[in-house]
Amino acid sequence: GAGVSQSPSNKVTEKGKDVELRCDPISGHTALYWYRQSLGQGLEFLIYFQGNSAPDKSGLPSDRFSAERTGGSVSTLTIQRTQQEDSAVYLCASSPRGQGSNGELFFGEGSRLTVL
Amino acid sequence: QKEVEQNSGPLSVPEGAIASLNCTYSDRGSQSFFWYRQYSGKSPELIMFIYSNGDKEDGRFTAQLNKASQYVSLLIRDSQPSDSATYLCAVTHNNQAGTALIFGKGTTLSVSS
Numbered sequence: 687g688a689g690v691s692q693s694p695s696n697k698v699t700e701k702g703k704d705v706e707l708r709c710d711p712i713s714g715h716t717a718l719y720w721y722r723q724s725l726g727q728g729l730e731f732l733i734y735f736q737g738n739s740a741p742d743k744s745g746l747p748s749d750r751f752s753a754e755r756t757g758g759s760v761s762t763l764t765i766q767r768t769q770q771e772d773s774a775v776y777l778c779a780s781s782p783r784g785q786g787s788n789g790e791l792f793f794g795e796g797s798r799l800t801v802l
Numbered sequence: 803q804k805e806v807e808q809n810s811g812p813l814s815v816p817e818g819a820i821a822s823l824n825c826t827y828s829d830r831g832s833q834s835f836f837w838y839r840q841y842s843g844k845s846p847e848l849i850m851f852i853y854s855n856g857d858k859e860d861g862r863f864t865a866q867l868n869k870a871s872q873y874v875s876l877l878i879r880d881s882q883p884s885d886s887a888t889y890l891c892a893v894t895h896n897n898q899a900g901t902a903l904i905f906g907k908g909t910t911l912s913v914s915s
């Protein structure tokens with residue numbers, strides 16, 4: 687498809703389990719972002735990848751959260767030992783960056799995580 | 803911690819009125835400013851971006867930027883019920899990794915018919 691693809695769209699897990707969320711950005715987009723949005727709240731920045739540079743991890747809330755981006759394309763956000771406060775919609779976005787880009791982010795539909 | 807502040811609202815305006823949404827940011831190095839609209843249960847979508855001080859108009863929308871005051875606003879003229887949504891202000895933040903985009907918590911706009 688032409689847009690940002692995220693999977694799974696919904697994930698229900700038990701407290702203490704690990705989860706992996708996947709993001710497939712728009713082909714050719716060099717920048718990839720992960721955000722978290724709790725119910726009725728704004729977008730909380732988690733992590734940002736730009737090309738082959740070291741990622742900006744400054745938004746990750748704890749060491750239970752990690753993310754990687756393989757080959758400059760697909761990204762996986764991993765949450766270890768999930769807690770109930772991790773319940774949220776996790777949004778991935780990509781951006782073409784570079785010359786001619788206005789910096790617009792293109793968002794996926796999100797992965798809704800519910801931790802019981 | 804770089805911050806982007808918005809009044810959460812709700813901001814209620816009658817149909818046809820002007821809606822004014824405001825945003826302040828803490829990073830003086832920010833260069834690019836964006837307004838995203840998010841309908842309930844949907845992902846954000848870009849409606850305006852502005853880089854230079856002053857006003858930028860696009861149809862019923864006008865973005866205003868004042869870098870000295872670290873203030874950016876969005877005006878919606880002739881507001882319609884379909885404009886009812888949450889409006890997110892986003893600001894670029896430069897660091898060693900590159901340029902990240904930091905969002906405010908959003909202002910909820912309700913336009914009554």
